Amino acid sequence: MTSTVIAETVPLLAATLADEPGEAGRRRRPSVAMWLSVAWIIGLTLVAVFADALPFVHDPKRTNLVHAHKSPSSTFWFGTDKLGRDIFTRAVYGARTSLMIAGLSIVIGLAIGGTIGLLAGYFRKKIDYVTSLAVDVMLAFPALILALAITSTLGHGVKQVVLALSVLSIAPLIRVVRAQTLVYAQREFVLAAKGLGAKDARVLFREILPNVVPSMLTFALTGLAILIVAEGGLAFLGQSVTVPTPTWGFMIVEGYPDLERYWWISIMPCMVLFLTVLSFNLVGDQLSKRFDIKESLA
Amino acid sequence: MTQRHRRPSPGRLLAAGVVGLGLVAAACGSSAKSGSSTSTSAGGGTTTASTSAGPTTSITVPVNTTSAPAVDKPVMGGKVTVGVEAEVAHAWDPRVMQCDVACQTRARTVFEPLMSVSADFGNGDTTKAVHPFLAESLTPDATYKTWTLKVRPGIKFTDGTDLNADAVVFNLVAQTKSALIGPALANVATITKADDMTVTITTKTPWVSFPAYLTGQAGFVASPKWLQAVDAKAADPTHMVGTGPFMFDSYTPGQSLIVKRNPNYWRKDQYGNQLPYLDSVELRVIADDQTRTKALEAGDIDVLHTSGGQSISDLRKQKDTLPMIEQAQFGETGYVLLHVNKPPLDDQRVRCAMSYAVDKKGLIDATAAGVNPVANSPISPGQEGFLADNGAPSFDPAKAKALVDAYKKDHAGVAPTVVLGTTTDQIALTQAQLIQANLQDVGFKTTIKQIEQSAYITLALLGDKDFQAFGWRNNAGFSIDQQYIWWSSSTAAPDGQLALNFGRMKDPKIDADLAAARGEPDAAKRKVLAEDINHQFATQCWILPIGWTIWGIAHKTSIQGIDQNPLPDGTGRVGLGQGFSGQFGLDTVWIKK
Amino acid sequence: MRYFRQKLVQVVIVLMATTFLSIFLMRQLKGDPAIAITGGLVNDPVALEHVRHEWSLDRPVPIQWLRWLENTAKGNLGQSSAFNVPVSTLIKERLPVTLYLMVYAQILSLLIAIPMGVYAAYRSNRTFDRVSNTVAFGLLSLPSFVVAIFLVLVFSLHYHLFPAAPKYVSPFDNPVLHFKNLFLPVVSIALAQVAVYMRLLRADMVATLQNDFVTMARAKGMSTARILFRHAFRPSTFSLITAAAVNVGALIGGAVIIEQLFGLPGMGNLTVEAIARRDFLVVQACVALFAVGFVLVNFLVDIAYAFIDPRIRHARALA
Helix, strand or coil, X not given: CCCHHHHHHHHHHHHHHCCCHHHCCCCCCCCHHHHHHHHHHHHHHHHHHCHHHCCCCCCCCCXXXXXCCCCCCCCCCCCECCCCCEHHHHXXXXXXXXXXXXXXXXXXXXXXXXXXXXXXHHHCHHHHHHHHHHHHHHHHCCHHHHHHHHHHHHCCCHHHHHHHHHXXXXXXXXXXXXXHHHHHHXXXXXXXXXXXXXXXXXXXXXXXXXXXXXXXXXXXXXXHHHHHHHHHHHHHCCCCCCCCCCCHHHHHHHHHHHCCCCCHHHHHHHHHHHHHHHHHHHHHHHHHHHHHHHHHHC | CCCCCCCCCHHHHHHHHHHCCCXXXXXXXXXXXXXXXXXXCCCCCCEECCCCCCCCCCCEECCCCCCCCCCCCCCCCCEEEEEECCCCECCCCCCCCECCHHHHHHHCCCCEECEEEECCHHHHCHHHHEEECCEEEEEECCCCCEEEEEECCCCECCCCCECCHHHHHHHHHHHHHCCCCHHHHCCEEEEEEEECCEEEEEECCCCCCHHHHCCCHHHEXXXXXXXXXXXXXXXXXXXXXXXXXXEEEEEECCCEEEEEECCCCCCECCCCCECCCCCEEEEEEXXXXXXXXXXXXXXXXXXXXXXXXXXXXXXXXXXXXXXXXXXXXXXXXXXXXXXXXCCCCCCHHHHHHHHHHCCHHHHHHHHHCCCCCECCCCCCCCCCCCCCCCCCCCCCHHHHHHHHHHHHHHCCCCCCEEEEEECCCHHHHHHHHHHHHHHHHCCCEEEEEECCHHHXXXXXHHCCCCXXXXXXXXXXXXXXXXXXXXXXXXXXXXXXXXXXXXXXXXXXXHHHHHHHHHCCCCHHHHHHHHHHHHHHHHHXXXXXXXXXXXXEXXXXXXXXXXXXXXXCCCCCEECCCCCCCXXXXXXXXXXXX | CHHHHHHHHHHHHHXXXXXXXXXHHHHHCCCCHHHHHCXXXXXXXHHHHHHHHHCCCCCCHHHHHHHHHHHHHCCCCCECCCCCCEHHHHHHXXXXXXXXXXXXXXXXXXXXXXXXXXXXXXXXXXXXXXXXXXXXXXXXXXXXXXXXXXXXXXXXXHCCCCCCCCCCCCCCCCHHHHHHHHHHHHHHHHHHHHHHHHHHHHHHHHHHHCCHHHHHHHHCCCCHHHHHHHHHCHHHHHHHHHHHHHHXXXXXXXXXXXXXXXXXXXXXXXXXXXXXXXXXXXXXXXXHHHHHHHHHHHHHHHHHHHHHCHHHHHHHHXX
């Protein structure tokens, strides 16, 4: 994984910052794609949360060798894998695991990375210098070694994967939040507040944070998409949660050797992963445009 | 298509250094480690056989298949590309290389051993299976403590130096001092040069099976001039120098080894042609089974070896275009090793419940395309003591549940908990998940613990408390004495200390039988002891046997002569896989146009 | 000058920190490294102690690190415990593979992304722009290994056009085979990057095209192509360069997943193997190389910025 996670993180986040000022002021109605994405995300979340109660979702760990390698049908919507488990069910529970891991990681990453980025962007000087160095070190370090170290010493589990992904997302998040903070820290209203004698804490909280939060939300959504993929990457390298808990990445890896014979084992989770990541990206992009529009009108 | 680099199972890697040391037939006072596994090329096809002295059964027991004997005259020239399964660590110094089957296949293009295993395996008498190769003869005195080794004359290393007593002494002494091989040769007392071509070896105790040890890595003879230069850091340890049919050309770690014809090789074929036939061989490491098979199908390589069930199944369907030699005897057993010195696995009911609970056939179908035969003990087909039916538990969930319930009754209704350890490769993970499902169905509480390969071996060696039941693959061979170090309580050091008896099992009956077999010269009596050990495994359920390994050597139709390697003393052929099941020699391979 | 000094300090600190961290984390990995190095075949405690001593594993982490630093400063990267060859040999073999992969992927993605991005910006909000935007999003959302799996399924298993397990062939030995074998891995990496680059370029370019100087150029009668490529392009490449730089920096460490999937003997694969075999010296060399590459690339980006935007050059001069 080295830093394909990071590599994908920063440009994507950068992409969300590059908006189209020419369209500022023109109210754009959210597109069809946007609504479909929202629908997918909500639908997926609901199914994942209420999986246990849904009639069409079975037991993700129930092995039944009689049913092994069955192609998609009305009984097994996505077919079965080599142990006879229903892939649709596993994809649903995989959603649970993947979303939970990605969600927790981005929240923690944002909480820590966002705070540090804020402080670095506001106070500058020494704090900024040290932070920049630390960020460089973190970004220059191969992510794989860190992930391996965590799973090797602490074991394979949701907590450990969350730990690994949170740590890995801190550095890029510091960078982008800092960049955003820099923009606002120079603004007149901040200077005005300072001139009036407001304490740093107050300025940070009252003036800067509210302006940075919208973009942080955008990063959260895009970051979520990236972390879902990153977890898939970790699963590919054998560093994700323990079997038999399903995650999309692991299901894709499991199905790869049988790609020719039983394509659905790998391709189905691929599709689900793709659609989910796409949805988060689209929504994140739309949000970034909306918030930026607001900002230029302010 | 490749997946994550799948390294060979820890058992095999570990067994390498120990197992690749030569064979151990029954012996008096042999304190050394177990020997290698070999296979015979019997007449092709499976036959109905029973090797038990008891009631005959008509269960089909797999035997090895062979390629058709050469009818055409071999053609000189050409290059062959071989696909092997793993990279060796510490290439290519025979004193330190951690030689598994892929390494054996490659190293034997350049290095040759002092002794060799014949294809007929001594026809049941393991002492008759070992024949001289680089040695001209190896004769003991009446006490079996003094051995006279005559070196075959007229052989040179590829750097021009002579193969003589000095060279043999140098190599043997170095092996006895090596951390890797030394322990196996601990019973050797002195090694001295008697004259230019004679070496005298004395052992501490009578050692009937000593010659067997010189058929493997311990018996490799490398050029002393090169070895000394390596020690002085004046030569590259990867540029091996030996007496073999080929000589070193180039080596790219993790990718390929290229060897080229040794123009001064000492052997000729029966037509008087200088061996080897080939100009050069490239041995490529392709770790993933299916990728290797696809490479053969695509024509990227000419020969491969594989033990993957799916690959063997696929190749069997293509036997007209890609003939395959199968080694189904003397191979390894795949099993779940149980760490039995702590509850709940110290309870025989729990262990046997596990055996009854697991659907082995289903497992093999799911992970190996149903290719491997279901195993009933660590004694695989062909090995001394093999029994087609030894009374081991079969798939019977009801019986398993009954045993678990009995256990629960004695433990206030608490179900037995087992931690299943596994490496992170796909097949191991699938196996673990299936076993978990089976066990949970009969009332066990189980969790799966994924452990990285390197850590896995350490935990097994040290008897880590988290290592309760873990997938393993080991115990290839053909004599019961080769199983000694794995199961004897003398090698069951307590947890926290290094021990080869990973499960820390202590069975007095097995101990007694192993000790007796070690000093038993009579083959029939040894067989009785070995079968008793087999029965003991079945009733005590010390391990959970799953399946027996089959190795396939598949090749293009143009590739001939894989198992037509003649013994220098003219008594027959060198056994395919000698040194290691899955290994094959390139000495007599040629390309038919 | 002050700027270069700062940068140098930065390089040194990053190098020291990452290599120290690497040894520290490697030592935390479960399992006795001496047992791993000897493949579990040596169980004589004395011999194992000897192995530990040989690789400085019996000393505390800082000492092991200082030893490594000392040797590296002398130019001795050490011997690989797993492969028995000098570490530098391994790097010499593996680095080109990764570099080719990376360079080809960048070239390919830029070749596709630049024209598309420029055209999309030129005809912003028209059909081409909308369609390419959607496609870009789709590509963005495809993880590289998913792309790779699809490509293998179609072009290797179904159509037998490219090998699923390519062998690395040097371009000096057989250029055709060299490109054929690297094709699928390169495309797998490039596809997602195309999307990112295209969107970034398009966005920046749209902004640039709003500027007064463009309006003036048009008023002066300058041709569209000239405006687009000679005047508007350069200032629009900031984000593009940043993104490309980050990608390059990251890929120096080896696109691990792609290399694993295709079995390519690159730096990423080497790192994974070395970690698995507890080959400390190889891991150190990989980490150091990656850190150097990363910082170097960042440095080049800063220079590129200054080159593109004179304002920055002046700002620096004043700083």
